[in-house]
Amino acid sequence: MQKYRDLAEKAAAATEADFAEIRLSLTSRTTVVQAGLTHMNSGPVEQFTGTARVFISGRWGMCEFSAPEHMHTAMDKAAALALHSRSDIVPFPTLPPACRDTFSDDSRGVPLSDVPLREKAFLCRHYCDLLGASLSFGSARVAYEEITRDRIIVNSSGTSVREIENLGSMKTQLVLPGGLVASEEISLRGSFDPFKGREKMLDKMSRDLLLRETTACIAPGEARVILDPELTGILIHEAFGHLIEADFLEKNPAVAYLLRPGSRIGSECVNIVDNSLLMDQPGSMNWDDEGTPGSMTQLVSSGKIVNWLHTMETAARAKTRPTGNARISDPGRLPEARMTCTYMEAGTTSIDKLKLHLDNGLYLKGFMGGATDMDRFSIAVQEAWTVRNGVLHKPVTPVVLAGKVTDVLGSILDRGDDLKLSGSLSGCSRRGGSAIPVTYGGPHILISGMQVS
Numbered sequence: 001m002q003k004y005r006d007l008a009e010k011a012a013a014a015t016e017a018d019f020a021e022i023r024l025s026l027t028s029r030t031t032v033v034q035a036g037l038t039h040m041n042s043g044p045v046e047q048f049t050g051t052a053r054v055f056i057s058g059r060w061g062m063c064e065f066s067a068p069e070h071m072h073t074a075m076d077k078a079a080a081l082a083l084h085s086r087s088d089i090v091p092f093p094t095l096p097p098a099c100r101d102t103f104s105d106d107s108r109g110v111p112l113s114d115v116p117l118r119e120k121a122f123l124c125r126h127y128c129d130l131l132g133a134s135l136s137f138g139s140a141r142v143a144y145e146e147i148t149r150d151r152i153i154v155n156s157s158g159t160s161v162r163e164i165e166n167l168g169s170m171k172t173q174l175v176l177p178g179g180l181v182a183s184e185e186i187s188l189r190g191s192f193d194p195f196k197g198r199e200k201m202l203d204k205m206s207r208d209l210l211l212r213e214t215t216a217c218i219a220p221g222e223a224r225v226i227l228d229p230e231l232t233g234i235l236i237h238e239a240f241g242h243l244i245e246a247d248f249l250e251k252n253p254a255v256a257y258l259l260r261p262g263s264r265i266g267s268e269c270v271n272i273v274d275n276s277l278l279m280d281q282p283g284s285m286n287w288d289d290e291g292t293p294g295s296m297t298q299l300v301s302s303g304k305i306v307n308w309l310h311t312m313e314t315a316a317r318a319k320t321r322p323t324g325n326a327r328i329s330d331p332g333r334l335p336e337a338r339m340t341c342t343y344m345e346a347g348t349t350s351i352d353k354l355k356l357h358l359d360n361g362l363y364l365k366g367f368m369g370g371a372t373d374m375d376r377f378s379i380a381v382q383e384a385w386t387v388r389n390g391v392l393h394k395p396v397t398p399v400v401l402a403g404k405v406t407d408v409l410g411s412i413l414d415r416g417d418d419l420k421l422s423g424s425l426s427g428c429s430r431r432g433g434s435a436i437p438v439t440y441g442g443p444h445i446l447i448s449g450m451q452v453s
Contacts, residue, residue, distance in 0.1 A: 109191025
């Protein structure tokens with residue numbers, strides 16, 4: 001890819017446009033699935049994509065290309081589209097300082113791409129056999145996914161950055177007759193090492209599922225609850241995070257007013273950040289898809305909105321700086337303001353003290369699915385337990401949480417001291433685009449009341 005980077009630098013430097021940008025990407029995907037005795041492999045499958053984007057007299061033109069030799073032609077087409085566009089004139093993008101650098105995440109252990117496919121397939125089969133042996137009935141499934149991506153962004157302002165990403169994910173799942181499910185997923189960036197030695201985790205997962213075989217029903221209504229770190233992260237990502245993306249807010253002025261900087265969105269103990277510099281996480285980026293350096297952006301501090309997530313274009317309209325959150329889900333799509341690693345910051349209270357403060361409430365764990373509609377949401381929970389005197393009492397049927405994000409964030413009474421991050425390679429899709437890798441999380445949180453059913 002280095003020779004294509006050199007070509008892109010020359011093409012961008014030679015442009016007569018007000019601004020020009022070239023994005024190159026070489027992606028390889030591999031999947032391994034072990035479902036009972038059935039085994040399936042796919043890949044590695046490679047794909048090269050390129051995009052030329054040109055800004056002339058307040059208008060953008062963009063052209064996708066599928067081979068490096070088409071780069072100059074794509075630049076010319078993008079310039080022609082900008083010149084003949086009838087779209088509204090927009091401000092010149094707010095550019096970060098010029099940068100020329102390279103980053104690879106393969107220095108912290110054995111890189112994913114260096115591990116033979118047969119070893120990945122063996123590990124999936126081994127874990128699936130362990131899960132299957134732990135139950136006399138039901139089904140087990142282990143799925144491994146890997147994405148290796150060599151990404152280059154060059155522009156006419158002097159930026160030329162290259163980032164080599166190794167992304168891996170393994171999801172283990174057990175299903176009992178009647179639909180009772182237990183699943184665990186680990187997603188990371190960089191090394192294959194964390195996928196090994198997970199036998200104890202799988203044993204605990206199967207034992208916890210057997211404990212939940214006999215469950216009682218609860219009456220729907222409002223309950224005092226504790227959410228585990230995964231559910232805290234889902235709440236922050238799905239119910240709040242998408243609302244704070246600047247291009248969404250530009251099209252929804254009522255929500256933009258509700259989430260204007262300085263407005264209260266939650267209780268005093270709510271602090272939320274988006275941090276793309278956690279380089280072992282799948283949502284991380286040293287540079288975003290416009291070449292803006294990654295950063296840690298404080299979104300909420302002591303319950304009040306501080307910042308939105310911006311691209312170069314939305315930052316120009318808002319007269320602020322880009323936050324390094326421009327992401328492209330598919331070749332040929334414009335960069336959008338998207339989350340990276342978004343989480344609630346930890347507090348100082350132990351989980352044992354949170355359970356004591358819960359009184360006769362519910363402890364909720366694990367994510368099954370959900371839906372959002374502007375600032376309202378519903379989340380299906382994998383596990384629900386009653387708590388008595390600070391101790392898990394008995395499992396109840398999985399519940400669905402529902403509410404309005406401002407009401408729920410305003411009802412948070414306390415945060416645990418146990419920040420934990422989760423991630424997914426296909427964890428976030430938007431407006432018909434392909435899913436992008438993201439990370440989400442937080443500590444255990446105590447909420448005075450949520451609607452459960």
